[in-house]
Amino acid sequence: MAIANKNETQRTGARPGDPCALVIFGAAGDLTKRLLVPSLYNLRSSELLPKNFAVVGVTAAKFSDEEFRDKLTRDIRKFSRSPVQEELWDWFKPKIYYQSGDFRDPTLYQQLKDKLAVVNKQQGTPGSYLFYLATAPQFFGEIIRQLGAARLINEENGVWRRVIVEKPFGRDLDSARALNKEIKSVLDERQIYRIDHYLGKETVQNMMVFRFGNGIFEPVWNRRYIDHIQITVGETVGVEQRGGYYDTAGALRDMVPNHTLQLVAMTAMEPPISFDSEAVRDEKAKVLHAVQPLSPEDVLTKAVRGQYGPGTLDHKPVPGYRSEPQVNPQSATETFVAMELRIDSWRWAGVPFYLRTGKRLAQRATEIAIQFKRAPQLLFRGTEVESLSANQLVMHIQPDEGISLRFSAKIPGAVMNLGAVNMNMKYEEYFGVVPWIGYETLLLDCMIGDPTLFQRADMVEAGWRVVQPVLDVWNGVPPRDFPNYAAGSWGPKAADDLLEREGREWRLRL
Numbered sequence: 001m002a003i004a005n006k007n008e009t010q011r012t013g014a015r016p017g018d019p020c021a022l023v024i025f026g027a028a029g030d031l032t033k034r035l036l037v038p039s040l041y042n043l044r045s046s047e048l049l050p051k052n053f054a055v056v057g058v059t060a061a062k063f064s065d066e067e068f069r070d071k072l073t074r075d076i077r078k079f080s081r082s083p084v085q086e087e088l089w090d091w092f093k094p095k096i097y098y099q100s101g102d103f104r105d106p107t108l109y110q111q112l113k114d115k116l117a118v119v120n121k122q123q124g125t126p127g128s129y130l131f132y133l134a135t136a137p138q139f140f141g142e143i144i145r146q147l148g149a150a151r152l153i154n155e156e157n158g159v160w161r162r163v164i165v166e167k168p169f170g171r172d173l174d175s176a177r178a179l180n181k182e183i184k185s186v187l188d189e190r191q192i193y194r195i196d197h198y199l200g201k202e203t204v205q206n207m208m209v210f211r212f213g214n215g216i217f218e219p220v221w222n223r224r225y226i227d228h229i230q231i232t233v234g235e236t237v238g239v240e241q242r243g244g245y246y247d248t249a250g251a252l253r254d255m256v257p258n259h260t261l262q263l264v265a266m267t268a269m270e271p272p273i274s275f276d277s278e279a280v281r282d283e284k285a286k287v288l289h290a291v292q293p294l295s296p297e298d299v300l301t302k303a304v305r306g307q308y309g310p311g312t313l314d315h316k317p318v319p320g321y322r323s324e325p326q327v328n329p330q331s332a333t334e335t336f337v338a339m340e341l342r343i344d345s346w347r348w349a350g351v352p353f354y355l356r357t358g359k360r361l362a363q364r365a366t367e368i369a370i371q372f373k374r375a376p377q378l379l380f381r382g383t384e385v386e387s388l389s390a391n392q393l394v395m396h397i398q399p400d401e402g403i404s405l406r407f408s409a410k411i412p413g414a415v416m417n418l419g420a421v422n423m424n425m426k427y428e429e430y431f432g433v434v435p436w437i438g439y440e441t442l443l444l445d446c447m448i449g450d451p452t453l454f455q456r457a458d459m460v461e462a463g464w465r466v467v468q469p470v471l472d473v474w475n476g477v478p479p480r481d482f483p484n485y486a487a488g489s490w491g492p493k494a495a496d497d498l499l500e501r502e503g504r505e506w507r508l509r510l
């Protein structure tokens, strides 16, 4: 996390990444064209890529360097979020290389070594490598083992070697532990960057500044003033072309131990003693460790699963999950999860954290809503005011990144009537810069060796520990009512009941 303090409205102060070659395994996939290359382009346009830099794509497909450059040129024109400036791309294009091969074949790694020697000569890169594993997860361990055997991850003569591991990191607690063990037998923890792209999002990072860089919020950020917290990660998309993966994963594995719990950790962590990566990660890890484990009975009452059936979105009919490509027509995979968690700490004792995430929901909206306790009603007794609404502070993570605060105000007139008003801050309106995709910050951090926004082994395992009881109960008891929500709704009724039972309701609802 680059810390700049000079100019409030510009992305200045960050230093460019160290000279290096970025080697992307699985470079012909969606992640590279939709997110990685556009993010690298944005870094270049902010002058944050090192001058001596190269990208080497590795997949099984056959491309020459030239063909791969042409492919990425077509892709960037399609997926860049800002118009592509020719002179910037002309700088970038010759720095792209390609190596084809089978990830399981040791000769690939020898060929890659030779290729990198050529790259270093042509681009003046010193031999520092950033390996990005954007492959199917079953290759993570294999690729790292092979990189080790080919001595591609040895840090000698002042060069560094780092590995970015994409999600999913394991399928459950045991497999995550096994993967950690496997990769740590080859790499040092400080060489491993387990990515969670939610931590690259501007508003997620802003949570720390908001909480700890302002005097007024932290004193009320606790059980005395906060009634509950709602975290919604709502998507309108279905499973798109990823039915094959998704049908074996489900919403719980796909979104909760990683993205959603990272949002919990950012919201609930204690102030770290510094911005040092370990200080920040220690505090986040403590929150994950303090989540009360759910008993099997709790899972039945505090966790809700759902699967979408056919419905309507944007006034158009959309099919149910079981009719999506590569999905089993009798699938019992959940596409929606809601759960209530508690954090065992002095700050959060008694404060429910309600989480929900799902596909094909009514709105694309990711937000953290902090609901404060109501003011006492007594002053308004005998007036027209029947109930006071609670103050709500909402961190809007996407799509409109910003922060809003809801409070009560008197509606002008002779009678005492109150209305809920919103004070809104939108990043784009205020700072005038289009927020980055999220991968820019993360890629840059890897190039400068800052792991603050990456998951440490203990954090990944703590995340899985939270969801493991739910996985166990759900595996043992197949759902009987799937599909149980219509595409375009806010999920199954049981998710509303979860809050209603406790006299609360979701902020975002139909």
Ligand code: BG6
Binding pocket: 167, 197, 235, 254, 366
């Ligand atoms: C990914 C999940 O990690 O995050 C996807 O695998 C999900 O299923 C995506 O759609 C959501 O990311 P974002 O940035 O669009 O909220």
